[in-house]
Amino acid sequence: MHKLLFLLGLLxxxxxxxxxxEPIxxxEPIxxxExxxxxxxxxxxxxxxxxxxxxxxxxxxxAALDNLALAERVIELDRRQPEFLQTFDxxxxxxxxxxxxxxxxxLLQEHAALLDEVEQKYGIPKVVLVAFWGLETRYGAxxxxxxxPASLATLAFEGRRSTFFRNQLLDALRIIDAGxxxxxxxxxxxxxxxxxxxxMPSTFLAYAVDGDADGRIDVWTSLPDAMHxxxxxxxxxxxxxxxxVALEVLLPEGFDWRQARLxxxxxxxxxxxxxxxxxxxxxxxxxxGRAAIVLPQGWQGPxxxxxxxxxxxxxxxRSVNYALTVAQLAHQLxxxxxxxxxxxxxAISSEQLKAxxxxxxxxxxxxxxxxxxLGPRTQTxxxxxxxxxxxxxxxxxxxxxxxxxxxxxxxxxxxxxxxxGPAPTFADPVEQP
Numbered sequence: 161m162h163k164l165l166f167l168l169g170l171l172x173x174x175x176x177x178x179x180x181x182e183p184i185x186x187x188e189p190i191x192x193x194e195x196x197x198x199x200x201x202x203x204x205x206x207x208x209x210x211x212x213x214x215x216x217x218x219x220x221x222x223a224a225l226d227n228l229a230l231a232e233r234v235i236e237l238d239r240r241q242p243e244f245l246q247t248f249d250x251x252x253x254x255x256x257x258x259x260x261x262x263x264x265x266x267l268l269q270e271h272a273a274l275l276d277e278v279e280q281k282y283g284i285p286k287v288v289l290v291a292f293w294g295l296e297t298r299y300g301a302x303x304x305x306x307x308x309p310a311s312l313a314t315l316a317f318e319g320r321r322s323t324f325f326r327n328q329l330l331d332a333l334r335i336i337d338a339g340x341x342x343x344x345x346x347x348x349x350x351x352x353x354x355x356x357x358x359x360m361p362s363t364f365l366a367y368a369v370d371g372d373a374d375g376r377i378d379v380w381t382s383l384p385d386a387m388h389x390x391x392x393x394x395x396x397x398x399x400x401x402x403x404x405v406a407l408e409v410l411l412p413e414g415f416d417w418r419q420a421r422l423x424x425x426x427x428x429x430x431x432x433x434x435x436x437x438x439x440x441x442x443x444x445x446x447x448x449g450r451a452a453i454v455l456p457q458g459w460q461g462p463x464x465x466x467x468x469x470x471x472x473x474x475x476x477x478r479s480v481n482y483a484l485t486v487a488q489l490a491h492q493l494x495x496x497x498x499x500x501x502x503x504x505x506x507a508i509s510s511e512q513l514k515a516x517x518x519x520x521x522x523x524x525x526x527x528x529x530x531x532x533x534l535g536p537r538t539q540t541x542x543x544x545x546x547x548x549x550x551x552x553x554x555x556x557x558x559x560x561x562x563x564x565x566x567x568x569x570x571x572x573x574x575x576x577x578x579x580x581g582p583a584p585t586f587a588d589p590v591e592q593p
Contacts (some may be wrong), residue, residue, distance in 0.1 A: 179547065204228060234306065234350045237351075245507050248457040248484070255294075255489070256488060260489070271387075274383065275289065282388075283401040286304055288405070290493055291391075291486050292476070300383075304358075305378075306348065306350055307333050308346045309329060311348070312328050313356055315327055327362065330534075336500070348424060354457055363393065367392050371389065372385060398468070400467070400472075406470050408463065408499055409436050412436065420463065424452055426452075427451075428444050439501075440500075447467055450468075451467050452466050454480060455556065456481055456559075457558075458504060458552075459556070462499050504559065506559045508557055514530050515586050516540050517538055519586075520541045520565065521581070522584075523569060525542075527542075547562070551564065569583075
C-alpha cells in the first residue's frame with residue numbers, strides 16, 4: 161500500500177469518527193499511525209449506513225462491499241495525464257481502421273434483424289448505433305475487467321470528484337439489488353462504465369431497457385438490452401430523425417475562419433449560400449435545425465458541418481473529437497470513404513501548451529490558468545493573437561502557431577514589453593507518434 165501514501169492528505173480520521181459515530185468524510189487529515197485501508201474500511205462503513213437507509217438490502221451490501229480493498233490501479237489511471245495533445249487525425253486513425261470498419265459491417269449484417277427493429281422503434285440509424293458500439297468497446301470485445309463497486313468506491317474515497325463517484329456507487333448497488341447483475345459480475349472500466357455501450361450506473365438506471373424481455377437488464381451479455389438501451393438514451397437526449405450528426409465539407413475560398421466555431425450556428429441554407437459544400441462537391445442536405453462549422457485540427461485540417469444530433473452525441477461524451485469520430489465511423493460503415501483532408505502533422509505537448517499559455521498571458525492575451533489544457537479561454541487568446549498577426553483565426557495550437565508565438569514572445573521580451581512573470585520555456589514541437 162506504500163504507493164498510496166499520497167492519499168494521506170485526502171483521507172479521514174477513521175478511529176476518531178468511528179468512536180464518535182460521525183460520518184466519514186473525504187478530505188480530512190488521517191491520524192498518525194492509522195493505515196489507509198483502515199480509513200477506507202471506516203468510510204465504507206459509513207457508505208453502508210447511507211445505502212441501507214436508502215433501502216439497499218444487507219445481502220447486496222455484503223456481496224458488493226465485503227473485504228473490498230482500495231484499487232491502486234484505478235487511482236493510477238485516474239491521475240494519468242496525456243503527454244501530448246492528441247491531434248484529431250491521430251485520434252481518428254487509432255479508432256477507425258480498416259479492420260474496425262470491416263468488422264462493423266459484418267456485425268450490421270449478422271444482427272440486421274435486431275438493429276432494424278431498434279431503428280424502427282427509436283429512430284436511431286443502425287450505423288450510428290454500431291459506430292458507438294465500435295468506439296466504446298470494439299463491438300463488445302473490450303468492456304473492462306475491473307470490478308465496478310471496487311473502482312467506484314476507490315474513486316469516491318480518494319477525493320477527486322468524490323461526491324459524483326459516491327452517487328455512482330450507490331446507483332451501482334441499486335442495480336445489483338434489483339437483480340440485474342451479481343456483484344461479482346459487475347465489471348467495467350476503471351471509471352465505472354459498464355457493458356457493450358459503457359453506461360455509467362446513473363445512466364443505466366435512467367435509460368437502460370430490457371430489450372429481450374427476460375425480466376432483467378443485462379448490458380454486458382445481452383445485445384438486445386445493450387442496443388435498446390443505447391437507442392433509448394439517444395432518443396430521449398433529443399435525437400432528430402433523418403438529420404446527420406456531422407458531414408465533412410469544403411469551405412469556399414476566402415472563408416472567414418472566425419466563423420468556424422461550435423457556438424456560431426446558422427441555417428444550413430445560409431451556409432450553402434456562402435459557398436459551403438459537402439466534401440465530394442455535392443450540395444448540403446436539407447436540415448431543419450441550425451448548423452455550425454468546426455475545425456478539429458485547425459484551418460489546414462478537415463472541416464465539418466455539425467447538426468443538432470452532434471449535440472446529442474456530445475451528451476454521451478463531451479468530446480468534439482469523439483462526436484466527429486462517431487459520425488465518420490457511421491459514414492464508413494454505410495459505405496462512405498475516408499476523410500478528404502488531414503491536418504498539419506505533429507502535436508505539441510501539454511508542457512508546450514503551458515508555455516504557450518504563459519507566453520500569451522505575458523504578451524497581454526488572456527489565456528487563463530497555465531494548466532496545459534486547451535479550454536475556451538486559451539482558444540480565444542490564440543484567436544486574438546492570430547487575428548493581430550494576420551494568421552488564419554482558427555484557435556488551434558499547432559506546432560507552427562507555437563513557433564510564431566515563441567518568436568513574438570522573444571521579440572516582446574527584447575523590447576521590454578512583457579508583463580511581469582517567469583519566462584516560458586519552449587521546446588521543439590514533437591511529432592505525434
